[in-house]
Amino acid sequence: MIPAVLPTYNRAPLTFVKGEGAWLIEADGRRFLDLGAGIAVNALGHAHPRLVETLKRQGETLWHVSNLYRIPEQEALAARLVEATFADTVFFTNSGTEACELAVKMARKFWFDRDRPHKTDIITVSGSFHGRSAAGIAAAGSEKMTKGFAPLLPGFTSVPWGDHDALTAAITDTTGAILIEPVQGEGGIRPVPDQCLKGLRKLCDENDLLLIFDEVQCGMGRTGRLFAHEWAGVTPDIMMVAKGIGGGFPLGAVLATERAASGMTAGTHGSTYGGNPLACAIGNTVMEVISDKAFLDRVNRIAGRFRQKLEGLVALHPQVFEEVRGQGLMLGLKCRAPNTDVVQAGYGFEVLTVPAADNVVRLLPPLTLTDAEIDTAIDRLTHAATKVALETKS
Numbered sequence: 001m002i003p004a005v006l007p008t009y010n011r012a013p014l015t016f017v018k019g020e021g022a023w024l025i026e027a028d029g030r031r032f033l034d035l036g037a038g039i040a041v042n043a044l045g046h047a048h049p050r051l052v053e054t055l056k057r058q059g060e061t062l063w064h065v066s067n068l069y070r071i072p073e074q075e076a077l078a079a080r081l082v083e084a085t086f087a088d089t090v091f092f093t094n095s096g097t098e099a100c101e102l103a104v105k106m107a108r109k110f111w112f113d114r115d116r117p118h119k120t121d122i123i124t125v126s127g128s129f130h131g132r133s134a135a136g137i138a139a140a141g142s143e144k145m146t147k148g149f150a151p152l153l154p155g156f157t158s159v160p161w162g163d164h165d166a167l168t169a170a171i172t173d174t175t176g177a178i179l180i181e182p183v184q185g186e187g188g189i190r191p192v193p194d195q196c197l198k199g200l201r202k203l204c205d206e207n208d209l210l211l212i213f214d215e216v217q218c219g220m221g222r223t224g225r226l227f228a229h230e231w232a233g234v235t236p237d238i239m240m241v242a243k244g245i246g247g248g249f250p251l252g253a254v255l256a257t258e259r260a261a262s263g264m265t266a267g268t269h270g271s272t273y274g275g276n277p278l279a280c281a282i283g284n285t286v287m288e289v290i291s292d293k294a295f296l297d298r299v300n301r302i303a304g305r306f307r308q309k310l311e312g313l314v315a316l317h318p319q320v321f322e323e324v325r326g327q328g329l330m331l332g333l334k335c336r337a338p339n340t341d342v343v344q345a346g347y348g349f350e351v352l353t354v355p356a357a358d359n360v361v362r363l364l365p366p367l368t369l370t371d372a373e374i375d376t377a378i379d380r381l382t383h384a385a386t387k388v389a390l391e392t393k394s
């Protein structure tokens with residue numbers, strides 16, 4: 001019999017009943033160190049006092065009004081994002097995949113309004129992930145996500161990740177945009193080198209293309225800058241944000257330049273919930289904490305220390321791990337043993353990690369991780385690796 005919950009997930013037999021910072025408490029009382037943070041969502045950890053305070057205050061004031069009316073919390077969050085980034089304007093969604101939908105619509109409308117309606121196509125790269133909506137799966141293009149769901153939304157061309165020549169060759173008169181994650185998340189924590197992001201910007205400028213960055217996973221302080229592309233010193237025309245921006249409350253956004261957004265006039269897009277007072281009140285508090293320079297400096301210091309210790313772990317267990325990759329607190333352990341064995345073994349030692357493609361174990365801890373928690377993480381991951389190494393041998 002089909003379970004009452006549609007069985008689209010293979011779930012671990014773990015039930016968490018409470019969260020405190022980087023810790024999740026299981027129904028049986030065990031305390032798990034959470035190095036997955038709801039897949040880069042709980043950027044400030046669980047039950048952060050400032051988020052709890054905002055949730056209570058706004059919860060007692062106003063949860064939802066329609067976008068038919070002005071929403072001061074939404075205007076404040078948009079102003080904050082505009083102030084802190086390349087963007088001139090913001091649309092709020094409830095998720096990353098909805099941000100993808102709007103990014104695609106915005107790019108197409110841009111060229112439609114410029115009398116070049118044939119420029120509908122978007123080039124993406126292999127291994128990418130842009131969500132599970134029709135546009136999201138068509139954009140990612142992998143068989144795993146699209147099989148059985150044809151006909152797919154047309155207009156996407158996928159080229160191999162890291163192949164600049166293939167990307168250049170894929171540009172035709174119908175190409176309108178390039179869509180890429182500055183650091184690929186689901187694909188296995190693969191940062192696009194700064195030089196390549198610069199090259200992409202140049203390629204877009206020379207070929208009349210919009211550049212769309214998907215920072216749903218790598219944004220919001222995850223890499224040690226507010227947004228990952230800042231490291232490369234280039235800016236996109238459109239950017240998708242979600243996950244960390246709500247700190248656990250469903251919230252996403254599309255940020256854009258005035259030029260790129262010019263087609264999105266009244267009536268061209270909408271959302272019932274997107275940007276409601278409760279979501280945006282929380283988003284404002286998240287932004288207030290994360291966009292602070294001292295906070296990001298601390299993320300970089302902690303990330304450096306974590307990475308150094310992970311390098312030590314990899315050196316100690318060459319039969320389990322191949323290398324550490326990633327940026328800031330968006331880290332991946334490329335495995336030699338099956339990555340799912342490492343994640344499973346971690347459960348036994350009360351540490352949570354997340355598998356990714358390319359046989360990688362993802363570490364996306366809360367950005368508030370402490371030095372002591374790093375030591376505990378390394379300790380528990382070492383136990384897990386030792387277990388996997390012993391099992392591999394026998």
Ligand SMILES: *Cc1c(COP(=O)(O)O)cnc(C)c1O
Pocket residue numbers: 094095096097098129130131132181185186214215216217218242243
């Ligand atoms: C998670 C993710 C998405 C989809 O976000 P949802 O909120 O699950 O719809 C899109 N892009 C990237 C890079 C992601 O990591």
